[in-house]
Amino acid sequence: MEKFERQANEEALARRAKRKPSPKKNELTVVSMYCKGCGLCVDICPTGTLQLEDNIEGKFGVSVKVDAQEFCIGCKMCEQRCPDFAIFVNYEEEEKDKQ
Amino acid sequence: MSKKREVLQGNIIAAKAAVAAGCNFYAGYPITPSSEVAQYMSAELPKLGYDFIQMEDEIASLGACIGASLSGKKALTATSGPGFSLMQEHLGMAVIAEIPVVIINVMRGGPSTGLPTKPAQADMLQARWGTHGDHPIIALYPAFSDEIYSETIRAFNLSEKFWTPVILMMDEVIAKAHEDIEIPDQKEIAVFNGADHPLDEDLNIYDRQIGEIPPRVDFFKGYPIHIDSLEHDRHGWPTTDPALVDKMQTLRMQKIYSRLDEIIKFKEYRMEDAEIMIFSFGVSARAAIAAVDLARQQGIKAGLFQALTIWPFPERELKERFKRIKKVLTVEMNMGQMKLEVERVATDDVNTRALLRANGVPFTPAEVLQSLKEFVK
Amino acid sequence: MRDYERYIRYRTFPTPWCPGCGDGIVLKTIAMAFADLKLPPDDIIVVSGIGCSGRMPTFFNTNTLHVTHGRALTFATGIKLARPEKTVVVISGDGDATAIGGNHLIHAARRNIGIKMILINNGIYGMTGGQVSPLTPQKFITETTPYGNIEPKFMASELLIAAKASFVARETVLRMHPLRQVIKKSFEHKGFSVVEVISNCHINLGRRNKLKDPITMTKWIASRSVTQAEYDKLTSEEKAHKYPVGILMEDKERLEYSELYYKHIVPAAKEAAAKQSAEGK
Numbered sequence: 001m002e003k004f005e006r007q008a009n010e011e012a013l014a015r016r017a018k019r020k021p022s023p024k025k026n027e028l029t030v031v032s033m034y035c036k037g038c039g040l041c042v043d044i045c046p047t048g049t050l051q052l053e054d055n056i057e058g059k060f061g062v063s064v065k066v067d068a069q070e071f072c073i074g075c076k077m078c079e080q081r082c083p084d085f086a087i088f089v090n091y092e093e094e095e096k097d098k099q
Numbered sequence: 100m101s102k103k104r105e106v107l108q109g110n111i112i113a114a115k116a117a118v119a120a121g122c123n124f125y126a127g128y129p130i131t132p133s134s135e136v137a138q139y140m141s142a143e144l145p146k147l148g149y150d151f152i153q154m155e156d157e158i159a160s161l162g163a164c165i166g167a168s169l170s171g172k173k174a175l176t177a178t179s180g181p182g183f184s185l186m187q188e189h190l191g192m193a194v195i196a197e198i199p200v201v202i203i204n205v206m207r208g209g210p211s212t213g214l215p216t217k218p219a220q221a222d223m224l225q226a227r228w229g230t231h232g233d234h235p236i237i238a239l240y241p242a243f244s245d246e247i248y249s250e251t252i253r254a255f256n257l258s259e260k261f262w263t264p265v266i267l268m269m270d271e272v273i274a275k276a277h278e279d280i281e282i283p284d285q286k287e288i289a290v291f292n293g294a295d296h297p298l299d300e301d302l303n304i305y306d307r308q309i310g311e312i313p314p315r316v317d318f319f320k321g322y323p324i325h326i327d328s329l330e331h332d333r334h335g336w337p338t339t340d341p342a343l344v345d346k347m348q349t350l351r352m353q354k355i356y357s358r359l360d361e362i363i364k365f366k367e368y369r370m371e372d373a374e375i376m377i378f379s380f381g382v383s384a385r386a387a388i389a390a391v392d393l394a395r396q397q398g399i400k401a402g403l404f405q406a407l408t409i410w411p412f413p414e415r416e417l418k419e420r421f422k423r424i425k426k427v428l429t430v431e432m433n434m435g436q437m438k439l440e441v442e443r444v445a446t447d448d449v450n451t452r453a454l455l456r457a458n459g460v461p462f463t464p465a466e467v468l469q470s471l472k473e474f475v476k
Numbered sequence: 477m478r479d480y481e482r483y484i485r486y487r488t489f490p491t492p493w494c495p496g497c498g499d500g501i502v503l504k505t506i507a508m509a510f511a512d513l514k515l516p517p518d519d520i521i522v523v524s525g526i527g528c529s530g531r532m533p534t535f536f537n538t539n540t541l542h543v544t545h546g547r548a549l550t551f552a553t554g555i556k557l558a559r560p561e562k563t564v565v566v567i568s569g570d571g572d573a574t575a576i577g578g579n580h581l582i583h584a585a586r587r588n589i590g591i592k593m594i595l596i597n598n599g600i601y602g603m604t605g606g607q608v609s610p611l612t613p614q615k616f617i618t619e620t621t622p623y624g625n626i627e628p629k630f631m632a633s634e635l636l637i638a639a640k641a642s643f644v645a646r647e648t649v650l651r652m653h654p655l656r657q658v659i660k661k662s663f664e665h666k667g668f669s670v671v672e673v674i675s676n677c678h679i680n681l682g683r684r685n686k687l688k689d690p691i692t693m694t695k696w697i698a699s700r701s702v703t704q705a706e707y708d709k710l711t712s713e714e715k716a717h718k719y720p721v722g723i724l725m726e727d728k729e730r731l732e733y734s735e736l737y738y739k740h741i742v743p744a745a746k747e748a749a750a751k752q753s754a755e756g757k
Contacts, residue, residue: 004689034489038496043691060495080652083500084491085484095477124558145745150557150737154550155583162543162550166523167558169541174554188544318539319559323517325485325534327542336488337534337542 001062005052008039016048016071026074027090028066035086037062041078047071050078050087103282109247109274110135110177113203113267114143115282116251117175121290122201123149124172126163128156128182131215132271133205136177157182161189164200168193169326171317173255177203180213180222183229190264191230192328197305197351199258199315201251203267205274206381208459217459218271220381221433226266227410233348235355237261237362238410240268242384244278250407256291257362261354262315268409270432272382272461298322306333309350310357355411364407365416369395373402375426375475378417378441380406382461383430390467401471412440421449428474429453430467450474479511480504483520485537492531496690498649498675502596503532505652506565509659510538515563521555522565523548525572528603528677529596532567546577549584552591560734563592563663570597570611574630578610585641588667589733594659595632595670598677606680617684632672633724643669644725649676650698651721658723666732674701674719 001009028049037060042050051067064087066072076089107115114136117125125140127133137153144151150167154160157178164174178186183204193200206222208214222229226238237257241250251267258265294314296304302324304316316324329337330344338344355362368388370376375394379387384405394401404420406413421427425448429438438453445451454462454470484507493499510520520538524530526545533540543551548566556564573581573595584591600618601607607620611632615624636644643665647655655673662669676682676693687693700718702710707720731739 002689004691008691036490036495038690040496040690040694043694059490077652080504081501083493083497083504085481085486085489085500085504088478091478124554126554142745142748145737145741146749148738148742148746151741152553152557152737154553155579158547159550159553159580159583162547163554163557165543166541166551166554168554169551170521170555170558170562172558189547192544318521318541318555319518319562321518323520323536323538323540325540325542327534328544329542337531 001052001054005039005062008042009051012042012045012048012051014048015046016068019047019071021070022047022073024074026069026072027093028069028072029088029091030064030066031086032058032063034084035063036060036084037064038083040081040083041087044077044081046075046077047073104279105282106277106279107244108135108277109244109269110205111139112244112247112280113177113251113269113274114139116248117201117255118143118147119285119288120252120255121173121292122175122255123147124164124167124174125151125176126154126160126167126174127176128154128160128178130157130179130182132207132275133177133179133203136203140175157185158189161186161200161202165189165193165198168198168200169318171319173199173259175201175203177205179205179207180209181211183222183225187230191232191234193264194230194234194236194351195330196326196328197262198264199262200264201254201258201267202264203269205269205271207271214459216271218382218432218461219457219459220270220383220431221436221457222268223409223431223433223436226268233352235263235352236266236410237263237355237408238266238268239407240380240409241407242273242381242405244273244280246407247273248280248282252288252290253364256289259291259293259315261312263355268381270382295320298324302334304333304335305331305347305350307350309353312354359411359415362408362411363413363416365413366405366407368403368405370402370404370420372400373424374400375402375428375471376420376424377401377403377428377430377467377471378406378437379403379430380409380437383432386462386464386467387430389464390471393464393468394471399471399475409437412444414444417441417444421445426450426474428470430462431455432461433457480507483507483510483517483537485535488534491535493528494679496676496678497528498598498673499529499532499596501649501652502529502594502673502675503535505656506594506659507536508656509663512656512660513663519561520563520565522567523552523555524567525569525577526603527569527572527601529567529569530572530603546572546575547580548572549577549580549591549593553584553589556589556591557734557737560590560738564590566591566593568593568595569602570595570599570632571601571609574610574632574635582635582639585636585639585668585670587733588640588642588730590666591668592663593668593670595672596675597632597672598675598681600677600681602677602680606684612681616681618681631719636670637725641670641725642667642727642730645670645723646672646674646719646721648674648697648701648721650694651701654722661723665726666735667727667730
């Protein structure tokens with residue numbers, strides 16, 4: 001991984017360290033086929049739930065990993081910001097609500 | 100059945116014919132000697148609830164036409180040499196995406212600003228190869244006022260039927276001259292409207308066999324489609340797959356060249372027993388046709404082959420005649436363009452000559468006659 | 477399926493953009509604006525020119541048209557006049573819109589034709605490998621300004637407002653919610669609207685100017701955007717490195733071109749025709 005990717009991971013872990021797991025359970029879905037490992041979601045996640053990891057199948061050798069889902073507060077900033085439609089928050093659950 | 104006889108300028112005849120052919124969108128930019136087409140359209144199209152817009156340049160004009168054509172309109176623009184040069188990239192876009200549009204190019208003295216108020220016929224090869232890359236094109240070129248009307252109608256019908264831009268060539272003389280013409284009734288005019296493509300989930304909008312022409316596809320017909328100026332596959336998605344590129348290039352080329360008999364058109368005058376053929380078109384054909392009579396009065400068996408379809412070039416038809424006629428004089432207002440095609444097609448036993456001039460002065464029948472006389476000596 | 481996914485063509489995925497490129501965010505935010513307005517996909521057409529942003533239409537599940545460099549607005553003008561009831565969107569990059577397409581940009585604004593333009597400004601020609609554009613910041617290094625860009629850049633919003641654009645806004649790919657709102661608002665606006673989206677091209681512009689990854693570059697973008705109020709308080713020297721975000725111009729009175737055409741030109745022409753036939757001409 002490159003320096004900026006490791007730095008994004010470290011900053012995420014630092015943010016997570018200052019928080020407790022979220023009271024409400026949220027579910028993250030990653031579409032690894034589309035993830036290009038850009039790290040924007042890891043950077044924007046307020047609770048440091050996500051990490052980048054080396055992944056040889058990944059399109060660019062790196063991809064996102066849901067590292068600590070219990071910390072996710074469902075703010076969807078990662079989904080909003082992902083340029084490649086590769087991460088969704090509470091996708092199935094909200095589908096059920098719609099039916 | 101009363102026929103309306105009127106004295107009209109060539110540009111106006113073309114504009115009237117366009118409306119009769121179903122033209123309901125005009126986008127253009129003023130340029131001598133074609134501005135009258137735009138002026139007429141600006142007054143007449145809105146009367147029918149149709150669209151007229153003057154754009155900021157010729158590139159924009161053809162762009163707007165193509166956009167409108169893809170939105171279900173029959174679009175027209177008119178220009179002259181300098182504007183025609185600016186339009187070339189969009190001409191190519193209409194070719195690759197297979198979009199009907201009619202472009203009137205009223206030729207004037209070139210190159211560059213050249214002789215804006217003088218006639219010329221020197222954009223002939225530009226009409227064929229002006230835009231980059233391999234591509235087919237259809238270019239028509241009337242000579243007489245009734246032909247301006249009929250060829251404009253044909254231009255729209257061919258562009259709609261073959262999904263292609265069609266260039267209607269004119270020169271400054273036939274476009275600006277006020278001449279009498281019999282306007283046919285609308286009932287008599289055959290207007291071609293392509294059927295709608297039966298779109299389905301697969302969106303096979305470009306899928307077809309060689310020479311087969313499917314119904315056309317426009318936007319807003321129920322299925323969101325994709326049209327691209329990139330090379331594309333049968334759905335319209337961009338592709339660089341060599342096999343698909345081969346297929347699309349061939350399909351586009353053969354769309355035109357496998358159905359030439361529906362596109363090639365020419366007129367013959369006293370060719371039945373002719374021993375020397377004049378090959379000409381547009382304003383030069385007017386002098387040539389008179390010269391044929393003059394020549395015959397002096398015992399020279401001349402005949403005129405007047406091309407109405409310039410591109411694709413009437414190759415087969417000329418080859419047929421060269422079996423019998425061994426002398427051909429090309430008469431054109433340039434420094435030698437269509438004569439190159441004539442020479443390419445002529446067999447070795449055919450003697451080819453050309454009467455050329457590129458100074459803005461059309462030929463007179465006497466000049467053509469003189470050339471015929473020298474030829475047969 | 478999310479509402480906004482209805483406007484996405486997954487069959488053409490993945491997108492060609494570099495990892496972390498802002499274009500993907502713009503694609504998603506526009507799709508969200510379509511979904512917010514519940515626009516039927518077949519009533520929308522997205523037209524684009526050439527460049528990285530030019531590839532965006534392929535991924536919209538709407539009518540899409542990818543045309544020649546700089547000329548998307550001309551095709552869109554033809555479409556909007558022909559079918560005024562349709563939502564006509566143009567996606568254009570900074571080079572496509574303000575360099576080769578500059579002439580069409582100012583005329584579309586002057587005419588106030590109802591085209592919804594999204595001008596993605598990443599300050600570089602990305603697709604062709606990182607050449608300078610009219611919106612590249614001065615002094616920046618690019619493939620064609622190896623000694624630093626000496627040319628002052630346009631402020632696109634000022635150019636457009638001077639050309640009488642009736643709706644001009646600017647947002648960045650960092651501010652996804654305001655960007656979504658302003659795009660939606662621009663769609664609801666009747667006349668010509670431009671939303672300039674400051675986006676990151678860390679691969680071409682960033683890499684040569686110490687901003688080589690998406691996170692660093694997006695943070696740099698965030699550091700330069702201020703509200704109009706804050707911007708007005710800056711000294712001219714400070715203003716050189718900042719730009720106001722939000723809606724910078726909104727004129728609701730101006731009539732839209734195709735509306736003017738069908739409400740004024742066509743009736744006037746029909747009246748003239750009636751008079752002419754009455755006089756038996």
